[in-house]
Amino acid sequence: MNIKAAGRTPWIIVIATLVAMITVVLTAPQEQSMGDGIRVVYVHVALVWAGMLGFAINGLLGIVLMLSGRRSLKEWIELVGISTLLIFIASVLVSLLAEQINWGGILWQEPRNQAVFTVTAVAVIVHIVNSWLPWIRWRGLLPLALALFVLQTLPGAPRVLHPENPVRNSSSQAMQSTFLIMFALSTILGGWLVWYLRTRSSWWRTADAHS
Numbered sequence: 203m204n205i206k207a208a209g210r211t212p213w214i215i216v217i218a219t220l221v222a223m224i225t226v227v228l229t230a231p232q233e234q235s236m237g238d239g240i241r242v243v244y245v246h247v248a249l250v251w252a253g254m255l256g257f258a259i260n261g262l263l264g265i266v267l268m269l270s271g272r273r274s275l276k277e278w279i280e281l282v283g284i285s286t287l288l289i290f291i292a293s294v295l296v297s298l299l300a301e302q303i304n305w306g307g308i309l310w311q312e313p314r315n316q317a318v319f320t321v322t323a324v325a326v327i328v329h330i331v332n333s334w335l336p337w338i339r340w341r342g343l344l345p346l347a348l349a350l351f352v353l354q355t356l357p358g359a360p361r362v363l364h365p366e367n368p369v370r371n372s373s374s375q376a377m378q379s380t381f382l383i384m385f386a387l388s389t390i391l392g393g394w395l396v397w398y399l400r401t402r403s404s405w406w407r408t409a410d411a412h413s
Contacts, residue, residue, distance in 0.1 A: 219394065223245070223387045226244075226387070227242075227244055227384070230244055230376075230380040231377055236304055239300070239304040246297045246299075246300050249290070250297075250356070251385050252388035252391070255392075256282060257345075260282045260349060261348065261349025263282065264279060264343060267279060268346070271339050273338055280329075284329060285392050286325075287326065290322060297315070297318065314359050317359035321351070321355055328347075
């Protein structure tokens with residue numbers, strides 16, 4: 203891919219996805235106790251689940267890499283890893299906004315907050331350490347360990363002020379449909395990040411080869 207092709211990245215995809223997310227949130231139904239505050243929760247929950255999906259996918263890629271030793275999987279693990287990390291960090295930032303809106307402040311010591319902060323820190327460390335490992339097969343172990351850590355830490359974190367799940371446990375089909383749509387859009391956004399980063403990395407490799 204040449205420089206001009208790299209510069210013609212179809213940003214319309216990510217713009218359309220963000221516009222769709224905003225539209226869905228603005229037209230989404232309110233929750234009885236949270237009122238309009240549920241709108242930011244839709245975004246937060248969807249991003250969290252998209253992040254968890256990304257960690258799980260990377261864990262599966264890690265298994266394949268450990269078994270096969272295919273060098274091409276190393277790049278995919280790096281791309282999915284950084285894209286998932288960005289999505290998850292976005293979910294953390296949105297969660298802080300949701301707390302400010304719904305609770306009137308951010309409770310830094312709240313167990314669910316501590317859980318997402320821990321996952322974020324561990325994910326950053328895993329991404330950095332994995333980029334340094336010289337052994338290809340070993341680069342699949344850390345993403346797998348991270349996926350297991352995430353799937354154990356987040357669902358099992360104690361709830362103090364966080365509701366059990368106002369969307370999933372709601373009897374409103376509209377609320378549940380809103381979450382599923384937001385989750386799908388968040389996943390598309392994560393997939394776009396993987397594609398975009400791969401496009402850029404391919405361009406840099408080509409530019410380095412011709413320099």
